[in-house]
Every structure is written in C-alpha cells, then in structure tokens.
Amino acid sequence: MKRILHIVGDSKYGGGSYIILRLAQMAKQQGWQPAVLTTDPVFQQVLSEHQIPTVPLECIWREINPLRDWQGYRRLRAYLAQERYDLVHTHTSKGGFIGRAAAWHARIPAVVHTVHGFAFHEQSRPWAVKLYAGLERLAARWCHRIVTVSEYHRRWALELGIGTPQQLRAIPNGIEPQRVAPQIAPDALRQQLHIAPDMRVILSTGRLATQKGLEYLIQAVRLLQSADLPPFVVLIAGEGPLRERLERQACEAGVGEQVRFLGFWRAVGDLLAIADIVALPSLREGLSIALLEAMAAGKPIITTTIGSNLEATDNGSAAKLVPPKDPVSLANALREWLLHPE
Numbered sequence: 001m002k003r004i005l006h007i008v009g010d011s012k013y014g015g016g017s018y019i020i021l022r023l024a025q026m027a028k029q030q031g032w033q034p035a036v037l038t039t040d041p042v043f044q045q046v047l048s049e050h051q052i053p054t055v056p057l058e059c060i061w062r063e064i065n066p067l068r069d070w071q072g073y074r075r076l077r078a079y080l081a082q083e084r085y086d087l088v089h090t091h092t093s094k095g096g097f098i099g100r101a102a103a104w105h106a107r108i109p110a111v112v113h114t115v116h117g118f119a120f121h122e123q124s125r126p127w128a129v130k131l132y133a134g135l136e137r138l139a140a141r142w143c144h145r146i147v148t149v150s151e152y153h154r155r156w157a158l159e160l161g162i163g164t165p166q167q168l169r170a171i172p173n174g175i176e177p178q179r180v181a182p183q184i185a186p187d188a189l190r191q192q193l194h195i196a197p198d199m200r201v202i203l204s205t206g207r208l209a210t211q212k213g214l215e216y217l218i219q220a221v222r223l224l225q226s227a228d229l230p231p232f233v234v235l236i237a238g239e240g241p242l243r244e245r246l247e248r249q250a251c252e253a254g255v256g257e258q259v260r261f262l263g264f265w266r267a268v269g270d271l272l273a274i275a276d277i278v279a280l281p282s283l284r285e286g287l288s289i290a291l292l293e294a295m296a297a298g299k300p301i302i303t304t305t306i307g308s309n310l311e312a313t314d315n316g317s318a319a320k321l322v323p324p325k326d327p328v329s330l331a332n333a334l335r336e337w338l339l340h341p342e
Helices: 015-029 041-049 066-083 093-105 126-140 149-161 185-193 212-221 243-252 268-274 289-296 307-312 327-339
Strands: 004-009 033-038 087-092 110-115 146-149 168-170 202-205 232-237 259-263 277-280 301-304 320-322
Touching: 004 202, 015 087, 015 289, 033 041, 033 307, 033 320, 087 093, 087 202, 087 232, 093 126, 093 268, 093 320, 110 232, 110 320, 126 277, 126 307, 146 149, 149 307, 185 268, 185 327, 202 289, 212 232, 212 243, 212 327, 243 259, 268 289, 277 327, 289 301, 289 307, 320 327
Parallel strands: 004 033, 004 087, 087 110, 110 146, 146 168, 202 232, 202 277, 232 259, 277 301, 301 320
Antiparallel strands: none
C-alpha cells in the first residue's frame, strides 16, 4: 500500500485543515495509507475522529527562529528518510518551505505543495512581496507540483516567477453540501445563545488571525452605534492567536456585549442557519472555505475585493464587496443591509 504524508506543522485548525482532512479521506478511499504531520491538538482530534493517523513530530513552528528551524528541518529530513513515504504533500507557508526542502533532500519520489494562500497579499509592502516570493521561488525547486486553490493565485505565481507552467495547477477548494446542513433547530440555537427573536445576526467564521481582518469588523460595528438601526448581534466563530486582543478591542470600543466570541464551533451549519448575513473582511485568502460555506447556505455576504474573492463571487455578483482594511465601507454596507435586508 502506498503511503502519503501531509505536512502541516503547528498551524491552527481552519479552512485549510478541512481540505487536508478531505484529501486524506479520499486518498484512503483510493487505497493509499495517509497520515498528517500536525501538532495542533484540535486538528489531531478531528483527524482521530475520522481514523486518519497523525504524526506529532515537532519540527515546524509558526515563529521564525533560524537555529530552531534548521534543527526542525534536519529532524524532519531524518524522519522522512527513515519512513520512505511514496508522496509528501506540504501545506502552509512555513510547512511548505521546510517540508519541501526536507522531502526533496530525503529523496521522496513525489513532492507536492498546495498554496492555501501566500504569506503576502495584495496590500503587502513591496519588500515583503519580494522577500516571500523569493522564498517561494526557491522552494519551488524542491517539488514536482504546486497546487493553487484558485486560478487567481496560479496566475499570480506565474507573474512572480514562482514555479513553472508545468508545475502549477489550479484546483479550487470545494465543500460538500451536507457540511452546511444544520444539526439542530435554529430557534433552539437562538435560545441557547440568548438571541432575541427580533435580533438580526451577523456571522463571521474563521481563524482569529490577522489575515481575517476581524479588527476592521469590530471597528465597523463601533461606527454603527450612533445609527438608528434594528437590533443586531455579531457572532464570531473560531479560535486563534488574536482572540484575546480582539475581545479587548471590542470591549474598549464599547461593543463587547454586541460582538460575541463563540470559540471553535464545529457544526458551522447550525450557525449559518441562524445567520441573517455573513461578514468576511479578509485581507488575504487562498479560496475562503467560510465564503464557500456561506454561498452554499444561500446567505447574503459582505466580503472584500481581494483576488480570490472576486473569482469566487464572479466579481461581486454573489456578494457585496468592500475594500479590505476599510471599516467605513464595511460599516456602510452593513448599515444598508440592516435597513434594507431584502
């Protein structure tokens, strides 16, 4: 039986994790023996529930530390040389760089990397794009295929000289319809969350990380406080390194009661069932799973004008688009919807 290892590292559970889980499940159905290298406890638990083995090898950390990263590379290369996987599939920027280097130099027969989103985005400073694109060009030498999750990112990679046309493939993210099917009655969940029947629900799902732009959503909610609007609540579902900071920001802005942090919420379909609108103020995405979920659930959406969102929404025909990092435009879009939800 052929063996495949997905390399993630310590990246926290998010939309990309769902894609990796589904890839592992499909590989298993086709007769492969998959495993996932991750040190995130939440992702490990999810994989265990689906009978996907995990490799808890500590070798890839989010923080950049040259000495520790070099040690992690050597540890991973030694592990791969010993285990002799038939295919190594890397994910995330850090996991992709160290993972590809280790797999290539351990002489793994097939090395694939998926770009779930670059470490830079459209608003990044030129020096950051130049630096990270240079690292991606180097890492492209250590793999046979590079998969982007949107056509936009495939074209951008080619423009930046990351990989070759022969290496690059665009395979858009997708979700199964049952993923957004509610498991409990919406009225019961509203009662559980103490949401009044006449209160509008604005939902935002995803990892609480800088790239999701949630600080601008909180700023937008603050701008709506003086308006004569129907009552509404903002539900933010997800975990991540910015949770404490975002909660503090909401309290300091005077919207701590109106913006609720639910933490990690596995049954996203339940939340979508009570949501009146979905707000996703991302700064960068590969191809947002949260956006696909909201579209599959048939919800009104406000999101940003970043490249992959334009692609997914057909240039805004399936969502209201606002510029990233623009709380005023976001507040105006929310105000318009609250006053005229039809």
